[in-house]
Amino acid sequence: MDTELIVGELCKVTVRKFNPELDPEPYYSTYEIPYTRGMRVLEALDYIVEELGDSLAYRWFCGVKKCGGCGILLNEKPVLACWESVQKEMKIEPLPNFPILRDLVIDRSRFDKDLIRIVPWVERSDKYPGFPEKILPSEMGHSIEMMYCIECLLCNSVCPAYNEKSDFIGPAILVQLAKFALDSRDNAPRAQIAVEKTDIIDCVNCYKCVEACPTNVNVLEHGIDPIRSLIIEENIGDIAHHNRIYRDLVIRQGIVNPSTLLLKSLRTRVLYEIPLAIRMWWKGRISISKIIRGVFGGEHLNSQDEIIKLATTIKQNEHNEAE
Numbered sequence: 049m050d051t052e053l054i055v056g057e058l059c060k061v062t063v064r065k066f067n068p069e070l071d072p073e074p075y076y077s078t079y080e081i082p083y084t085r086g087m088r089v090l091e092a093l094d095y096i097v098e099e100l101g102d103s104l105a106y107r108w109f110c111g112v113k114k115c116g117g118c119g120i121l122l123n124e125k126p127v128l129a130c131w132e133s134v135q136k137e138m139k140i141e142p143l144p145n146f147p148i149l150r151d152l153v154i155d156r157s158r159f160d161k162d163l164i165r166i167v168p169w170v171e172r173s174d175k176y177p178g179f180p181e182k183i184l185p186s187e188m189g190h191s192i193e194m195m196y197c198i199e200c201l202l203c204n205s206v207c208p209a210y211n212e213k214s215d216f217i218g219p220a221i222l223v224q225l226a227k228f229a230l231d232s233r234d235n236a237p238r239a240q241i242a243v244e245k246t247d248i249i250d251c252v253n254c255y256k257c258v259e260a261c262p263t264n265v266n267v268l269e270h271g272i273d274p275i276r277s278l279i280i281e282e283n284i285g286d287i288a289h290h291n292r293i294y295r296d297l298v299i300r301q302g303i304v305n306p307s308t309l310l311l312k313s314l315r316t317r318v319l320y321e322i323p324l325a326i327r328m329w330w331k332g333r334i335s336i337s338k339i340i341r342g343v344f345g346g347e348h349l350n351s352q353d354e355i356i357k358l359a360t361t362i363k364q365n366e367h368n369e370a371e
């Protein structure tokens with residue numbers, strides 16, 4: 049850490065390098081960098097190129113945590129190179145979950161293409177009132193928090209549901225979608241866009257994106273969850289159906305068993321999924337007796353009573369709020 053290092057002390061820096069056009073596979077190069085007061089990782093990378101004369105590709109622009117371009121993996125943790133203090137020993141790699149253009153430079157083009165798909169602007173149905181437009185913070189809600197996103201993609205790099213080929217669009221784009229969806233001036237069909245363009249249902253609520261975000265955007269609770277709520281409120285597609293089943297199972301049984309969830313989610317389409325069901329049964333993921341108990345209502349464990357009470361109260365509150 050910064051405070052543990054003395055000016056002039058040598059730091060060992062190991063950098064993953066790879067030029068897809070020349071190198072058969074990635075390799076690591078190690079350097080010694082003399083520490084200077086307040087030194088950031090970006091300065092260590094500069095030192096390798098400018099003082100040691102080695103070739104190294106890395107991306108940066110602002111140097112002050114604004115442009116989001118300098119994301120790297122430092123000792124297995126995603127960070128902004130311009131903002132992170134150097135350490136005595138550093139292993140520096142490109143962000144995971146992206147194709148590598150060269151060395152530490154990732155290919156961000158999927159983000160740019162996906163961004164266009166979610167209509168990244170405020171779409172108004174009423175007339176623009178002119179500048180300056182007065183808007184109360186209360187009218188914007190968590191949309192303001194989403195504006196702190198600097199599009200660094202650290203969240204995508206840790207997301208277990210996202211990779212370069214996944215249908216899931218990733219948390220970084222969902223933050224952009226939430227920014228417009230929660231903006232009181234916007235009238236675009238955001239829930240519809242979320243269902244059709246993002247595969248938002250693939251998010252597994254792991255909070256890794258929240259932990260990784262350098263600007264403290266609560267990606268999950270203030271971005272993804274409100275979009276899901278919109279989908280349920282507007283009753284769009286299978287996601288709303290799936291969520292209602294999930295809640296009703298908790299209310300009835302205090303637990304969600306995969307067998308019943310599958311059966312109720314697919315309804316008559318379950319007939320087309322019989323081969324999948326057989327594979328799941330074979331692997332022990334579903335049980336015929338549990339399906340029967342789930343559909344016709346069965347005994348539940350005493351410890352589930354509290355969960356059932358909680359879920360019933362939540363449903364009742366939602367019902368009261370809707371009225």
Ligand code: SF4
Pocket residue numbers: 203206207208209210218219250251252253254255256257258267268
């Ligand atoms: S909470 Fe969802 S979006 Fe965030 S990292 Fe986990 S799976 Fe990805």
Ligand code: SF4
Pocket residue numbers: 116196197198199200201202203204219220223260261262263264265267
């Ligand atoms: S939400 Fe946070 S981690 Fe994700 S792109 Fe925006 S600033 Fe980066």
Ligand code: FES
Pocket residue numbers: 107108109110111112113114115116117118119128129130131
């Ligand atoms: S260089 Fe712009 S955020 Fe790091």
